[in-house]
Amino acid sequence: xxxxxxxxxxxxxxxxxxxxxxxxxxxxxxxxxxxxxxxxxxxxxxxxxxxxxxxxxxxxxxxxxxxxxxxxxxxxxxxxxxxxxxxxxxxxxxxxxxxxxxxxxxxxxxxxx
Amino acid sequence: xxxxxxxxxxxxxxxxxxxxxxxxxxxxxxxxxxxxxxxxxxxxxxxxxxxxxxxxxxxxxxxxxxxxxxxxxxxxxxxxxxxxxxxxxxxxxxxxxxxxxxxxxxxxxxxxxxxxxx
Numbered sequence: 001x002x003x004x005x006x007x008x009x010x011x012x013x014x015x016x017x018x019x020x021x022x023x024x025x026x027x028x029x030x031x032x033x034x035x036x037x038x039x040x041x042x043x044x045x046x047x048x049x050x051x052x053x054x055x056x057x058x059x060x061x062x063x064x065x066x067x068x069x070x071x072x073x074x075x076x077x078x079x080x081x082x083x084x085x086x087x088x089x090x091x092x093x094x095x096x097x098x099x100x101x102x103x104x105x106x107x108x109x110x111x112x113x
Numbered sequence: 114x115x116x117x118x119x120x121x122x123x124x125x126x127x128x129x130x131x132x133x134x135x136x137x138x139x140x141x142x143x144x145x146x147x148x149x150x151x152x153x154x155x156x157x158x159x160x161x162x163x164x165x166x167x168x169x170x171x172x173x174x175x176x177x178x179x180x181x182x183x184x185x186x187x188x189x190x191x192x193x194x195x196x197x198x199x200x201x202x203x204x205x206x207x208x209x210x211x212x213x214x215x216x217x218x219x220x221x222x223x224x225x226x227x228x229x230x231x
Binding site: 045102 | 117119154155156157158161169204220221223224
């Protein structure tokens with residue numbers, strides 16, 4: 001079965017430091033990848049997506065992710081985080097013509113001053 | 114454009130009671146989805162509507178859950194009778210049809226309904 005794995009349940013980091021949130025998925029065949037963010041008491045907001053083309057995808061709020069087909073990874077990065085980036089981040093994927101999104105278990109990013 | 118609207122935002126009910134969650138998708142989106150996140154676990158797919166038809170309901174946990182989408186517009190998810198393990202956040206999302214000019218292969222999610230069964 002298709003799956004998405006986020007190994008880090010929580011990532012603490014100091015303000016202005018770089019951060020990488022890891023995401024691995026089960027198969028690179030016809031995969032579409034997404035990162036969503038959930039701020040406290042809010043819904044899921046799309047950060048960025050990979051559909052095809054350039055493997056480096058830039059999203060909102062200075063985030064970017066790189067599609068690595070051979071390592072089946074789609075890690076999320078930001079060179080310098082802010083307190084306001086404190087939230088939970090979800091990696092998700094869908095395959096081929098399926099409409100179903102498969103989510104990872106989420107990573108809580110905690111940015112400290 | 115208006116986003117996906119869900120209500121109520123929170124609901125606290127007693128075990129055995131009935132609760133109905135509502136989702137209003139983005140106008141013109143044929144696809145509507147329900148997802149659920151039980152405490153501390155991943156967000157899981159429940160079902161998918163295309164207009165008023167259930168395309169995939171493989172994620173519905175049991176027959177206590179009933180989803181409808183009247184006239185292909187808004188959708189309701191009824192839990193009857195509610196059990197303690199039904200507590201969690203229920204998300205609704207919508208998307209245009211894949212292959213349509215406006216599709217981004219992604220979904221727009223609502224803010225969710227936090228359901229607590231006591």
